[in-house]
Every structure is written in structure tokens, then in C-alpha cells.
Amino acid sequence: DEVLVFAAASMQTALDEIAQEWHAETGHSATLAYGGSAKLAQQIAAGAPADLYISASTQWMDSLEAAGALAEGSRRDLLGNRLVLIASTPGPITPEALPDRLGTEHLAMGLVEAVPAGQYGKAALEHLGLWQTLAPRVAQTDNVRAALALVATGEAPFGIVYATDAAAELRVHVAAEFPSDSHPPIVYPVARMRDAPNADAADAFLAFLGSAQASGIFTAQGFTVIAAP
């Protein structure tokens, strides 16, 4: 059976690998449709035939849950992530030094109202009391990868992205990591859909996501695995 997984785009590398392992092991295959968490949730609400949904933020999972689209009891927090300050040149700097270092240049982030990484970043900057100063210098992109690209190409000297993204891009350097208490916890919830066409296989894949094999892959990508309850 084929499991259709709607997953946040930032999980692509890890999930592709895990799906391959799963296929090798069980003969089942998982089709992975990646996109923005918001878009995927809206599509599921509109009747998309997804079996599983892995979101990059809790809010869209919450809204699906509120709409009764989730299979009872299937939701759990799968992964965590860390938020880092990246720079186009090597060398550590503290977030507090950002206003000076930026000058007239820009800080690349995901859309601070819409993209999860942007929302967390804004919270962190607010927590550090930097948001007011930095807000006009923030260049927001529609996904984290675009923010990463701005720093990688040197258009923006600094950016705020997930540690997983920073690790994958060789042209950027991690300048600092935001304290985990400076923003709401970064969690990736997963759930099976109530109308899942392939509920059994979906449950199997869901279980596989919690396996040691999967955890290894996630960790290698820089995610923190949240232990199953």
C-alpha cells in the first residue's frame, strides 16, 4: 500500500531517506508531498487524500484538530529544532551585536507572521529586546530556504534559520544559537488523518517514524527527536 504523507518542506531530506528505509524494510512505500505547512493543512481541510500530516508548527495542526480532521489519538510531537543566527562570514557574534553589525544591511528571516521559522525568530528577537530596532532591517522570505539563500549569496550578511538548514548549507556559518527559552518550543507534530485512505499503512509509517532508525536519520540532520510519550 502507498501512504500519502503531507509534510513540511523543511523535512524533505530526512523524510526521503526514512521512506526509502521503510520501503526497503517493509515493501510498503510512502509518497511524500512537500509544501508549506499552511498550504498542506488547507488542502487537507479541503479534502486532500493525505494519510499523514507532519507540520512545522503546532498552529496548523491545532486548526485541523479543531476541525476534527485528525484521527483520534494519533497526534504526537515528533521532532524539535533549534533556532540559529547565521552569517555569510565566519566568526561568532551575539544577537545583541546585530543592530551595530547590520548597519544598513538586512537580516534574512522567514515571513515573521506566516513562516514558522520567522515566527520563532521574531519571538526570540522580541525576547531579547531587539525586535523594535531590527524590524525595519528584516528581509522576510516565503520559506526558510529562501532566507538561507539570501545569506548564502551574501545579499544579506545575517539570517535566522533552523539549525537543520544551517547545517546543510556550506556557504553559511552559525554565529550564535538562540536560547531555547527565548521562543516558544519548536516542535513538529505529526498525526494520521481521520479520513486516511490507507489508515493501517499510515499507522505503520507513523510508528516507523518513531523507530531508532528514523531517529538516527533525524538526528543526523540536526533535529532533536522528541521521545514518544
Added chain:
Amino acid sequence: MTGLTPEEATALTLSLRVAGVAVLVSLPVGLAVAMVLARGRWPGLWLLNALVHLPLILPPVVTGYFLLLAFGRKGPVGAFLEQAFGLVFAFRWTGAALAAAVMGFPLMVRAMRLAIEAVDPKLEEAASTLGASRLAVFRSVTLPLILPGVIAGAVLAFAKAMGEFGATITFVSNIPGQTQTLPSAIYTALQVPGGDTTAGRLALISVIVAVSAVLLSEFIARRVAARIRGA
């Protein structure tokens, strides 16, 4: 070039199918709308005109979202079409074709309309004095004369269909093998660190295919135009 993964090959053929069907199906509709807009004299025509331009004006995501709300399985139009004709757009390649057709529609209609407006009505009058009904005049005089415009419209729509992303991914998502068109595949590749080269390769394929189509049709259109000019 040859290093096309099976999924990528699937995405390419899907894109071609989607773009081809989108253009073929919307062609007659576009032609009819273009005729009405060019020749009609009803007071309410501005509304149709505005409607045709909508997909251009709205961000593609919004158009896609509208399509999702209207043509989704739970949407009013989608539910009706499924009940009445068993026609499903949601999360199928047909939906991608619908999205592509809608997004290309303003371009197609505009090109055809310009061509229709350039036709000398005196030639159509001459045909009618020779006994041709309005339909016959259209078929035997108007249509051949606007052929370059029709081709131009089809090419624009095809190119747009090959590149359309926002509305498609919003409407039918990005399901490999089912709704993942070339642009979606490119987008997906771009989301992966180091995916730039994959994305570039896919973009190149897309460009080669679409540009070939454009140039071929250009060539045809030139020949048609030369025939009309008469030599």
C-alpha cells in the same frame, strides 16, 4: 540531461500532459470569449472582461485557493461536477490542467482578441454577400485570418502552463506522480539544501521543452502569416 530520475521524468511527462490538455481544452472557450469581447456590444461585457483578467491580477496562490474552495471535493462546483459527471479535479492531474488553463486564460484570450480586432470587417462582409452564414464566415474567413493570433495565444498559454506553480501547488498540492509538475518538482528541489543543481537541471529541461514549443509554433505562425500576406 539524461540523469533524469524516474520521478523527474514523471514530472516532465505530467507537465507536458497538463499543459497540452490545458491549452487544447481552453482553446475553444478562449476563442469564444475573445470573439464576444472583441465583437460583442452588450452592457455587461465589462464584467466578463474583468473576470477573464482576474487570474492575472490575483496572486497565483489566491487563485489556487479559490480553485481549491470551489473545485475541491468539498467545494460547491467540485461536488456538483463529481456527482453529475464523475469529473474530479481535486488532487488529480486534471486539477493541475484546470489551474494551468485558468492561469493561462487571460493571456490566450488577449492574444486572440487582438487578432480578431485586427480583422478587416469588410472581408467578412464580402464573404456574407457570397452567401456565407455567420458561422461560415467565421470558419472560412475570420478564423484563417486570426490564426497567427490563435497560435500566439495558445503558445502563451502553453508556456504559462509549463511554468505555472503557485496556483497549481495550492489547488492540487505536490504529490509525486500525480500532481507534481515540473515547477513543483523544481520548487521541491529548491527546498533541499544543495538542491540548486537539481532545480537548475529541471529548469533547463523545462526551458528546452517550452522554448522548442514556442519556436515551433512561431515558425508555423510565420508561415501562416506569410501565406496570408500572399507571396
Added chain:
Amino acid sequence: MTGLTPEEATALTLSLRVAGVAVLVSLPVGLAVAMVLARGRWPGLWLLNALVHLPLILPPVVTGYFLLLAFGRKGPVGAFLEQAFGLVFAFRWTGAALAAAVMGFPLMVRAMRLAIEAVDPKLEEAASTLGASRLAVFRSVTLPLILPGVIAGAVLAFAKAMGEFGATITFVSNIPGQTQTLPSAIYTALQVPGGDTTAGRLALISVIVAVSAVLLSEFIARRVAARIRGA
């Protein structure tokens, strides 16, 4: 409608400015390219033709990425323009205008080109026997005759500019007050649960503005066409 937040109002005026400048600046370039494509007989023309179609064929994100690589401050063209003319696109509304212009360019050129191809060369010949140089012929005969096509091209480009999102956000990102256009604001709203109504409201504003522009220009184009037909 009146419930436009200050940021939304800023986004609207910015969108209008971006679309307006994009159209005005690309108009002469588009006209020149359309002339060359319609009349030129060089062997290499297919390349220009393909190039013009590119923004249509490529997913907007890819176009935006290309723009970033070329016109960014570190990009070869961008660095040169900044050095030579102090012209900066990156993270500026000018960059949004550039993205909008590029994305609308194929539409603009196609409309103009169709109009140019419909001009009877005999009229241009007549003008030249009356002493008009090639430039004078263009200004006093060709241009007035293709005016409906030029307007159509400008309208298409303007509408596209009002709706363009993918290339813009990739190239100049989204800086409220500087590069946050209406589509970015709409996109943002759509990403927030329950943001549909805000997105709908903003989309409606965008539609009203752009449709008004379209209809106004249609009206002008009709009058021009009627004048040409002569009554």
C-alpha cells in the same frame, strides 16, 4: 474596505507604484523588442524570442532566484549598476518593480508584437514616400496604429505586476514599507489560520484597483480603435 490597516495601505500604494513603474519603464523596451521580433530578419532572433518567453516558462521562484543572482548587490549586473549608476535593486521597491517588469515582459511584448504584425506595411510605405524617415514613420504611422495593442500589452503587464508574488519575494523578499506588495500581504494572511478573511479583503482591494485599471484602459483602447476605424 475602510478597515485597511496602515501597513495594508502602505502595501497597496507600494503595489501601485511598483506596477506603475514596472509598466512605464518596460514599455519602451517592450516596444523595441516587439518591433525587432515582428520585423527583424536576423538569424539569431529566435534566441531573443526564447529569452523573452523565459519568465513565463520558468516557475516564478526560479526567475526570482536568477534575478537575485544577477541583480543582487553581489551579482555581476547588480554590482555594476550600483557602481556605475548607484542603482540598487536588492531589498528595494525598485527591485520589486524590476521583478514585476520581467514577469510581465512576455505578455507585454506579445500583445505589441501581434499589433505590429497587423499593421499594413503599405501604409508605412506611403508615409516613407511622403518623406518620413523610418523613425518618423514609426512615430506618426506605426505607433498610432498599434496603440490598442500597446495599451493591451501595458494592461496585461500592469495586471500581472499587481499579482506577481513568487519572483518578487524571492528577489527582494518582504520588507514592510519597502518591498511588501499587496500579494505578499495576501500570502502572509493566507498562511495564518483564520487569515482567509484578511486575505479575501486584500485580494478584493487588489482586484478592484487592477480591474479598474483594466477597464479604463479598455475604454481608452476602444476609443482609439474607433478613431482608427474612422467614424
Added chain:
Amino acid sequence: MMLEVSLRHDFGGFALDAAFTAPAGVTALFGASGSGKTTVVNTVAGLMRPDAGRVVAQGEVLLDTTAGISLPPNRRRIGYVFQDARLFPHLDVRANLVFGARFAPRGASGPDFGRVVEMLGIGALLERRPGALSGGEKARVAIGRALLSKPRLLLMDEPLAALDAPRRAEILPFVERLRDAGLPILYVSHSVAEVARLADTLVVLGEGRILASGRAEDVLADPALAAQFGAQEAGALLRARVLGTDADGLTRLQTATGTVWVSQSAPAGSELRIRIHASDVILAREAPQGLSALNILPGTVEKIETDSGQRAWVQLRMGEEAILARLTQRSVSALGLAPGVACHAILKSVAVARDDLAQTHK
């Protein structure tokens, strides 16, 4: 009655108000540039919808604005040779020619393709497109195209204006044959010679109004209209019967009031229509002496029209018929010409306008 036309239309700057009826045969529509001829013809064809009007062809109402009737052009079955040729640029000459054939009703009659092509001398052009034709070639193809649609009525708007005299001389008999085969023709022309040769009925338009309408002979002999036809061209038509050809090659004709010699030869007994330019007529009160061989016809002055210059046009009645003479006003008073005065017309030249009167349907 073959055709009945009345229309009123205001272009704003130019107003047309005309009504006429055309019996069978060729009806010529004559008038100065801008007098409204094309507008009338367009109305008959259904391409122009006047403010008010009525068109009846062979008993069928094609247009009646008061009754709200207006047949579309394609249901009128009226062939139209346009003033500008209006060939289809995307079709070659052959396809242009046969365009109308497939729309013609099954039983419709008309000349066949080969005949038309040969007559118009366009055989070598069949594979060409209109863009590669000369002005006159286009005009000929346009004639062929209208004919091959097998119309029940033919409108020709200055069809021969772009043609040279020898070509015209070849096509005119063809038009005559169409007429003789029963095809009614409404023929717009600027050429009095063409009108004199072809027309049974003549309608003269001037600034949107009908100045005259009736038998061609009567209208051409009207001195009040002479200025319309032009000082050189004005002249009347006379019917004549061929008596025989003399030894010197001149042909003797019998007219209503006397004998006339012409240089064209014609079989004895046939009926002709001869055209006498007003400028070729000299009037004398007394029969001139010593000019026995000349064409001299007695008649009675019926009407005299003077224009603002020094010209006078005198109509001389000769039984059923009449001729027209152009004089100076000084000569009119010197000769004491006035209606009712008998005098003699010396014809300096006489041309045969139509030589097949005996065979016509009339």
C-alpha cells in the same frame, strides 16, 4: 419589377434620400463622386442599414425598416463586385473564385468556372494570392468571384474602372451576355460610354438625391442633366435599323427622322443603339446646302438649359426620340432657338453604342 429601393440616411454631414425602381436588365447608377452610389448599393446588399428604407427584389422584401425586416446579406443572394476588390488575402485566386459556389442553392444557375476564368483572362493567376496581383487583375477576380456565387441579382460598383480599354472591350460583351441570360444587374459607373452601352435604365444620383430615373435613352437626352455627364461625354442615344453598307465602307442606318452613316459595319436589318455626343451636334435653322453626304436630321427644339458659364444644352425632339446638342448661349440667341422651333442637327460623328438590340430581351 426586379428591384425597388428606397432609403433615407443621415451620415451627419451627408444625407441620402433616394428611391427608385429598376425593371429587368441593367440599371446603371450614375452620379458624381460622393453622391451616394456606394451607399445605395450597400443598402441593397444588406451591408448598410439605413435610418429608414425598403428594398424589394423580385418580389421578396429584403429590407423594410418600418416592418423591422432586414435579411442578412448571406440570405439575399445578391452578388456584389465591390469598388475595392476585397479579395480574401488568405485564399489563392481559385479559392477566392469558388468561395461562393458552395453556398449557392442547388438549383441556382450561373456561368461555369472555366467560362468565367477564360472570359476574364485570369487562367494564369489561379494559384496566386491576391497580394501578388496587379490592380486590374484584382478587379477581374472580384468580378469572377461574385458571378460564381450564382446570385439572382448582381451589384457592380465601378467594376471596370481599373481596366484598360481592350480588356474592358472584352468584358463588356460578357456582362451583356449575363444580362441577356436574365441576370438583373445594378451597375455603378462613371463612364457614359459604358452606361450608353449597357444600361436599359439609368438612375442619376446627385448629392444624395435622385436627379433622374428612367429609360436610359430618355435620361441621357435630358438637357438638365447634361452637366452631370460632363461636357465632353453628354449625348443622347438613338435607335436605328441597319439599311446596308455602302461601297465606301460606311454603313447606312435608318433612324426615326432620317438616314445616318456610321463607320462600323453591321449586318443589314439588325437594330442598333447609336450614341451622339452633344458636342458633335451642330444646329442649323435651314438644312445646310452642299453637305449632302453628311448626317443631317430634322427635329424640333423641345428644351433648352443654360448653365452659369456660356454653355447651352438643347434637346431636339425627333418623333419618339430625342438628341442633345451643346452650343454657346450666344449661338442659341443668334439662331433664335426656342422650344417649338424646327431646326436641323448636323452630326459630326456617330458611334454605335450597342449593336445587339435586335437580340435583347426587350
Added chain:
Amino acid sequence: MMLEVSLRHDFGGFALDAAFTAPAGVTALFGASGSGKTTVVNTVAGLMRPDAGRVVAQGEVLLDTTAGISLPPNRRRIGYVFQDARLFPHLDVRANLVFGARFAPRGASGPDFGRVVEMLGIGALLERRPGALSGGEKARVAIGRALLSKPRLLLMDEPLAALDAPRRAEILPFVERLRDAGLPILYVSHSVAEVARLADTLVVLGEGRILASGRAEDVLADPALAAQFGAQEAGALLRARVLGTDADGLTRLQTATGTVWVSQSAPAGSELRIRIHASDVILAREAPQGLSALNILPGTVEKIETDSGQRAWVQLRMGEEAILARLTQRSVSALGLAPGVACHAILKSVAVARDDLAQTHK
């Protein structure tokens, strides 16, 4: 030498190979439909680039394919009245008329706006667009437009074909005045009457080749070309001096070989060009008796041409000049006509073709 033209071009299906020179004055280009007239004119204007060719106007090389010279049309300063009017649809009549004026060099001379408008009778149309003009109105505006560009050479491709006789009679003297003011004109026409009236030089084209080229009088009197001009139209020109007007209103003219009467009046002493239709000429070996008042001129047969029908064209030399007569071949043999034979021409009709010879530049 005002204009020197030579060109060779193969359209594939039609080949043109023509060369002629045109001195000052009006050069008429005459030929059947499709003979290549418009192609020649287009080449002179620079709108057509022949396979090979050379055009020199007033000493300036406009085209020389071997030397790789080809001036663009706008630098040739050649006014062109097109066979189809080609008015600018987006401009009103006034703007069409003045279109060329701004491009004319400062010192260029030409008729002024008011004069042209009045002459062409288009004063009421100035605010209209071409779409609202009749065929003849368009033709007139096209003439005005070309003139007002102040060209140094004027090309007119059947400019009067769409006009009625009275209008034509008004415009022809205007063209003559342009010629007399020194504007060289290349004039394409199908009308022998127009050619006879206007042309100093006549070039006859046939199927892409020059059939004849020279003084209009000489070419029109060539029996070998008569068929080109049409049986009714062929005829020669004679120069004449006005002797005076007789009491009966006839004007007496002195030609090279005798006296001739015409009905038009003209001031004594002025020089005229008269046109004698070949069909109006009767030949006799002996001077006819009892016809004293008639126009009888003695001459010598120079050439005889027969056609495939029964027609013969006889050229009669009269000193410097010649006239043409149309006879049946039977008459030719009956009269024993042959080159060198003296005989008499009886002119049934004579028309004044040009009445201002005395004033012309020649």
C-alpha cells in the same frame, strides 16, 4: 534628362525587363492590366527593389543595384499617388493632406494647401476620417497628399480612375498646371484621352517589356501599337494653330497639311493639339467631291499593320506628323493602299486634346 529607369525582375510567373528615359514634362506609362506599370512606378519610388536596376532622377542616382546604391523612399523626394489610395486611417483628411509637408526641405516649392483643397473639392471633408469617404473622395485626397509633400517628381498610378468625368475635367487642368510649373510627372493611365491630353512622352508596356517609348505624337501614331490602345480609342495627335472662328461657331485650325474645323472655340493664334480617332478617319485615293466643308487632309501612306481579325491600321504621314486610320483589310486592298501611296484622309470628327500648347514649356 529628368528620369532614367531600367529594371529587371523575375516574380516567378511574371518577368519584367524594361528601360526607358523620360525627359521633362509628363511621361505617361501605358499598358494592359498586369503589364508591369505599378512595378515600374514602385521601383522609381523605392518601394520595390528589383533583381537588377538603375534609376536616375534629375542627375541623382536613386538606385543602382550593381553599385549597391538604393536610396530609401523618404530620401528620394518622389510624390506617389497610389493605385489604391492608402490614406492613413488614424488621421483625418486634413492631417493626411499635411502629412508630408513637415518632411519637405525648407526651400521646396509646391502648391499651397488652400489651392489644393479647393482644386480637388475636398474642403468639406477636412475633418473626416478616410473610413467615411467615398471611393472618389479617397482618390482626391490621395492626390492632394502627394502634392503637398512638395516632391521633385510625381508618380501617379491611375489617379483619376475612380472619378467622374466632370471631376476629372476639373482636375486634369490642375495636373497640367503642375507640369507647366516644372514638376515632372510619371503618369500611369488606361485612358488614351488622358494620355493624349497630358503626355509629352509615352511609354507603352506590354507583358513586362517596353513596346514603345518616345514623343506621345509618334507613339500614338504607330499602327503597330494601335491594338494596345483599343479599337475605339486608338488615334493620333496633330499640332495645329488657331486661325479664327467662323460665323457658324466652328473654329478653323491650320495643321501641317491643311485646314481643319473643330467645334471647340479657342483664341486665334493659339497652338493646339488635336486628337483624331483612327475610327473617325476615312481614306480615299481621290480628294472627295461635294464635301468641301469637311476636314480633308492629304498625306502619304507610311505603314500598314493588320491584325488577326479583319482590321487594318494605316499610318498616313503628313510632313512632320502622322495620323492613324482604322480600315477593314478588304478596304485596304480595294483602295490599293501600300506604303508610299498618296491619299486623302476624311476626318469625321476632331477633338482638341490639349489647348494650351502655346504656353507650355516646350
